Amino acid sequence: MKRPLYVAGAGAVTSAGLNARQTIAAIRASLSAFEERTLPEPFGAVQVVARIPTHYQLRRTQGQWLVNMAARAIGEAMQTRSNASTTTAILLTPPESFRNHPAHGDIAPADFLAAVIMATGQKFHAASRAVDGGAAASIGLLERALELMEQEGVEQVLLGGVDSLVNDTDFARLGRAGRLKGTDNAQGLVPGEAAAFVRLTQNPEGKARVHAAIHGVGLAQEQDSVLSERYSQGRALLGALRDAVNGSGPSEPDIDFVISNGNGERYSGWEQLIARPRFYRTRREILPTAYPAMTIGDIGSAAGALALMLAADSLLKDYAPGPTVVCELASENGLRAAAVMARMTRR
The missing domain is CATH 3.40.47.10 (Thiolase/Chalcone synthase)
Structure with a gap:
């Protein structure tokens, strides 16, 4: 961006x-x-x-x-x-x-x-x-x-x-x-x-000192979607994550936690298991991950905005594990997306 x-x-x-x-x-x-x-x-x-x-x-x-x-x-x-x-x-x-x-x-x-x-x-x-x-x-x-x-x-x-x-x-x-x-x-x-x-x-609103800013976005198409007969090898998710940090904003070592629309399916878990170790190369004791579907189920097309909403709230209200988050989103038809958001403080 x-x-x-x-x-x-x-x-x-x-x-x-x-x-x-x-x-x-x-x-x-x-x-x-x-x-x-x-x-x-x-x-x-x-x-x-x-x-x-x-x-x-x-x-x-x-x-x-x-x-x-x-x-x-x-x-x-x-x-x-x-x-x-x-x-x-x-x-x-x-x-x-x-x-x-x-x-x-x-x-x-x-x-x-x-x-x-x-x-x-x-x-x-x-x-x-x-x-x-x-x-x-x-x-x-x-x-x-x-x-x-x-x-x-x-x-x-x-x-x-x-x-x-x-x-x-x-x-x-x-x-x-x-x-x-x-x-x-x-x-x-x-x-x-x-x-x-x-x-x-485009610009921060109000007089608040802390704001949630989206710095990077990545998008890719997975050929082996959940609708196909093959399990995903995580190529599109990996590509989306790499594109999201390919800019002047936060990079992979800066990411503190993840918000994902993973829904508990075996397919989803397999894809994340393969893609994440190939992207998150910086050593971490733990990579905290939030799965809203554990509370509200699979909400389909609404999951993208909900992930952004949850990420922004956690950054603004200071209960996030750190100042930088990546939202990982997967659609049934194979589309994969990632967005990097960070807490920004006005001086």
Whole structure:
């Protein structure tokens, strides 16, 4: 990245909390938002999920449910704004198109962003876009966010995603592949749902002395994705990590901890086991790693912004293991991304 981006605010709706503060507190406390749900197919089967508790009227359709979640998280992220919504651009990652998510049957992918903006009741910059690609794609949009602020008159960017794996379509798809966590599969994922957004600015806001700045981003495509018949050798994750530190910002020896959207699957664990020793070459007694999925399950496209939100909060509130963090994100379709963030202190 040519210059740092600053995380100035955040908003979230997850199974662990209806706002960012509650969600982060639950993750810090290592709480679990898991519960058992009885499935209609196969009839009577029980699946562990991380489901947001809410009134049934908000879930009349999957499309409206995702729109409601996204609008709520955007509203929270904008609460501390110093800029008008018309000078704010939204960069949104909805559920990946290959999944045939039931929300796409309610609201066409091309109309999804417009539906979210309408639900907020505000007008946003015309450069706002929805981008396919999952959690890693969200991190990959950081470069685009900087371009919008430098070249297109945007004063701030809301970067985030919304997704729900708690639906019959994803249950069936993941079940056929043997990827769901259950009594016969300890190394499986727990379907979750969430919306998460971070508010990005070019310069630090307010008079606070400490700020969270994103210094580098890396993006790469893994050929052996979880959808293929082969295990990943970690090549794309390694490439994304190396690109993220290939600049004037923090380098590999500076990294103090990791935030990952690893979801407990055997595939995910194998990839990290291979890629990390090839990147983290500096001797460390321990490399602290946070896995939000242990609290809120696999939240798909929302995981990128949530990782940035958690990283920024830990740096700003001084409970992080150190001043520099890398966020590692993997999408189902093979996209891999990394973002390096550091605590910056004003003199």
